[in-house]
Structure formats: C-alpha cells, structure tokens
Amino acid sequence: MxxxxxxxxxxxxxxxxxxxxxxxxxxxxxxxxxxxxxxxxxxxxxxxxxxxxxxxxxxxxxxxxxxxxxxxxxxxxxxxxxxxxxxxxxxxxxxxxxxxxxPEARADVDLITALIRYDAFGAAANRRQLQFVGWGSGALFLLMAALTGVYAVLLPLAVLMPAFVLGALRVNRMRRAKLARQLAAAGCTPVRDGAGVERYVRPAPTPYGTPYGTPQGF
Structure with a gap:
C-alpha cells in the first residue's frame, strides 16, 4: 500500500x-x-x-x-x-x-495549505519563550566562560546563540508576512483568537450544485 x-x-x-x-x-x-x-x-x-x-x-x-x-x-x-x-x-x-x-481543486488545496502553514509558523514562534531561551543561553555561556576561563569557545557561543534564535524569529516573521499577503488576497479575514494570536478565516463556503472536487483525468 x-x-x-x-x-x-x-x-x-x-x-x-x-x-x-x-x-x-x-x-x-x-x-x-x-x-x-x-x-x-x-x-x-x-x-x-x-x-x-x-x-x-x-x-x-x-x-x-x-x-x-x-x-x-x-x-x-x-x-x-x-x-x-x-x-x-x-x-x-x-x-x-x-x-x-x-486542476479544479488545486486553488482550494493551496489555500488550506497556506492556512495550515501560517498557523504552524505562528505556533512554532513563541516569541517571548524563544527570546528567553536565546538571551538566557547567551548569559549562561558568559557565566560559564567567567567561571572556567574557556573564553575562546564560550564567548563565541554567547554571541551566536542569541543571534541564531533572533534570526530564526525574523525568518519566521517574514514567512508569515508572505503567507498573510497570500491569504488576504484570497479573501481571508484576519482575526485574533482567544490567546491573542492572529489567524485568518476563510469566507464561508457557498453551496455546490455538483460534488466538491469532482475528479477528472483518471
């Protein structure tokens, strides 16, 4: 199978x-x-x-x-x-x-996929938590460098870890912005859920006179 x-x-x-x-x-x-x-x-x-x-x-x-x-x-x-x-x-x-x-279903599948991607990127980017991890790890490496004297290894890590986390947040934000433009162009409406997270809602589906996604090309 x-x-x-x-x-x-x-x-x-x-x-x-x-x-x-x-x-x-x-x-x-x-x-x-x-x-x-x-x-x-x-x-x-x-x-x-x-x-x-x-x-x-x-x-x-x-x-x-x-x-x-x-x-x-x-x-x-x-x-x-x-x-x-x-x-x-x-x-x-x-x-x-x-x-x-x-072909008849591709636009609908692409729109649902964009919604899933937008929500998934939002769920992955807990900004407050990631900033805490980034700056916290940097501070930890600085403390370890001061305690152990291994500056050559730990000081670069103290800089790179926050930079990596903040860079990931920036990339995630850019991806969501691109998806937001795609969703808005498709007629979706931005809303805030109960947790204050921005999401998009599709227009209500209209009744179909024929089966949804009738197959062709088999």
Missing part, C-alpha cells in the same frame, strides 16, 4: 467515526496535509487549527464537523459521487491513487 493510500485510509476511518479529527503525519509535507484536509472538508469537516505536540513539536492538524447547511449539502453530494473512497479508489479532488489535486 502506498503512502498516499495509508494517509487516505487513516483519514476515512476518522471521518466515519468522529466529529473532530486530527491529521498526524510527522514526515508529511504541508501540501500533503492540505490535500488531506481538503478531502475531509469534502465530507463535512472544516479546518480548525494546528497544535505542536511533544518534545519534537509534531504538527497536529485539527478539523471539526461543519454544521453549516452548505457543508452538509457538499458532504451528501460527495458521499453520492464517491460511495467507496479509499486506497486506489477515487476520492474528491485528487488524481487516482495519489494526493495530487486535480
């Missing part, structure tokens, strides 16, 4: 059993997670948020059941059009046997 087939199998199992699902694939690319989230949305879910879990900060993508009538209509249409989705069988919006979106 291919990796794409394993991802789809795990996703369809969650869709059938839960009202809130998580995509957890430690080595998956953002585009893969975006494609899986798109498929879940075809069956009545909606992307909610991300969280980073554990020591290695594994990305969990969260989706919840969408109770909007348009989402229910979309889900019913896709259940009728794809009655037996699964490994090596058609799923909405993807080429057969893969998680590569067909």
């Amino acid at each position: 291919s990796i794409a087939a394993r991802h789809v199998t795990a996703l369809m199992r969650q869709i059938a059993m839960r009202d809130a699902i998580e995509l957890v694939h430690p080595f998956a690319e953002f585009q893969t997670l975006g494609a899986l989230a798109y498929i879940a949305e075809c069956y009545g879910f909606r992307y909610s948020n991300v969280r980073l879990v554990g020591k290695h900060r594994i990305l969990h993508v969260q989706l919840v059941r969408d109770l909007d009538p348009a989402a229910r209509q979309r889900a019913a249409a896709n259940v009728a059009a794809f009655p037996d989705p699964g490994p090596d069988r058609p799923v909405p919006g993807m080429y057969l046997g893969s998680l590569t979106p067909v």
Whole structure:
C-alpha cells in the first residue's frame, strides 16, 4: 500500500467515526496535509487549527464537523459521487491513487495549505519563550566562560546563540508576512483568537450544485 493510500485510509476511518479529527503525519509535507484536509472538508469537516505536540513539536492538524447547511449539502453530494473512497479508489479532488489535486481543486488545496502553514509558523514562534531561551543561553555561556576561563569557545557561543534564535524569529516573521499577503488576497479575514494570536478565516463556503472536487483525468 502506498503512502498516499495509508494517509487516505487513516483519514476515512476518522471521518466515519468522529466529529473532530486530527491529521498526524510527522514526515508529511504541508501540501500533503492540505490535500488531506481538503478531502475531509469534502465530507463535512472544516479546518480548525494546528497544535505542536511533544518534545519534537509534531504538527497536529485539527478539523471539526461543519454544521453549516452548505457543508452538509457538499458532504451528501460527495458521499453520492464517491460511495467507496479509499486506497486506489477515487476520492474528491485528487488524481487516482495519489494526493495530487486535480486542476479544479488545486486553488482550494493551496489555500488550506497556506492556512495550515501560517498557523504552524505562528505556533512554532513563541516569541517571548524563544527570546528567553536565546538571551538566557547567551548569559549562561558568559557565566560559564567567567567561571572556567574557556573564553575562546564560550564567548563565541554567547554571541551566536542569541543571534541564531533572533534570526530564526525574523525568518519566521517574514514567512508569515508572505503567507498573510497570500491569504488576504484570497479573501481571508484576519482575526485574533482567544490567546491573542492572529489567524485568518476563510469566507464561508457557498453551496455546490455538483460534488466538491469532482475528479477528472483518471
């Protein structure tokens, strides 16, 4: 069974059993997670948020059941059009046997992927915590240099560690700014969540007269 087939199998199992699902694939690319989230949305879910879990900060993508009538209509249409989705069988919006979106679905998959990336970069960049780590490590290396006399090694580390952390924060901020422009251009609205973190909300989906992501090119 291919990796794409394993991802789809795990996703369809969650869709059938839960009202809130998580995509957890430690080595998956953002585009893969975006494609899986798109498929879940075809069956009545909606992307909610991300969280980073554990020591290695594994990305969990969260989706919840969408109770909007348009989402229910979309889900019913896709259940009728794809009655037996699964490994090596058609799923909405993807080429057969893969998680590569067909042309009609590509813009939606790209938008969901951008939302996931934006939220993931935000979750990874706890500015206050990272600044504490950066400046704290610099101070620690300075103290160790004074106590041990090993200035040649510890003094450069006292400079490099804060510089590395602050540089990472700057890169993260630039990436989020670029994604923010992309999301705003797609009609998404900036909001602040309960923790004061800036996020983007997509426009409410409109009802579809045909199944969401009808496949082609098989």
